[in-house]
Amino acid sequence: MNQLISDENVRHIPWNKGKLIGQKFPLKLKEIWAIRIRLQLANRMRELALFNLAIDSKLRACDLVQLRVCDVTQGNRVSARTIVMQQKTHRPVQFEITEQTRDSVWAWISQAKLQSDEYLFPSRIHDSPHLSTRQYARIVDSWVKSIGLDPGAYGTHTMRRTKATLVYRRTKNLRAVQLLLGHTKLESTVRYLGIEVDDALDISEQTEV
Structure with missing residues (x-):
């Protein structure tokens, strides 16, 4: 009985226990390019596509990881614009996919040989059909660490806030x-x-x- 209680407690430990919680910083332009170049040099095609699409789409993590190939493509090309239904608000949101993002996403689709109805970012874990939000959060941590930033001050919301902040500052x-x-x-x-x-x-x- 004690073992069952112990196992139950372990399973229900909050993902954010012990982590710094609060509004996450957006990335600056030089930081975006620093991460992008590192991913390109390392030939990490999946992460490059994920990074670029996260910046362009401004989607919440739960929506980003559940994108399917057909959500961002038309035939044999990546769309310049697309519309996604948000899980949180149940409202559609439209976003532009820039040329460099289209190139990286198509390179990833081709490399992974993904079909139209498949998840764009499939998980490498058997019991998960697509990248989980927790896996995505760990990937974001690795990106910010790679350029010397404090992962406690950045997170998945960083990716959502970055382009929105740049647009606001300009306009x-x-x-x-x-x-x-x-x-x-x-x-x-x-x-x-x-x-x-x-x-x-x-x-x-x-x-x-």
């Missing part, structure tokens, strides 16, 4: 970023970007048409 257009992230409320976008509410509302009013 100051909160509505556009809200659409890109698929947020239903502007307040969620404000929190995600880490800006002051009053400043956000002023900018929002100036960008309305």
Whole structure:
């Protein structure tokens, strides 16, 4: 009986126990390229495709790991744009797939010989059909460590926030970023970007048409 209780406790230890929790930093442009170049030089095609698509899509981890080949392709090419239904909000979100991301994703699909209905990032573990969010989190940790960053300050939300933050800094257009992230409320976008509410509302009013 004691052994059963012990096993049950082990199975239910929260994944984030003992970890630093809080808003994760986005990557800077030089950091994006530093990781990208390392993955290219190491010929890690799956991770390069995952990294590039994570940046472009701005999807939550749960949505990113469950993408299928058909979600991002049309025939024998990767789409320039696609729409994905979000698990959390049950609302569709559209995103652009840049040329370098299309190239890396297609290279991975070709290398792995993936079929249209298969998961884009299949797991290497038998009982999981696709990469799990925990596996993805470990991969993100390895990326930030590889360029000397503290993995405690970065995570899967880093990948979601990075392009949105870059777009906001260039345009100051909160509505556009809200659409890109698929947020239903502007307040969620404000929190995600880490800006002051009053400043956000002023900018929002100036960008309305």
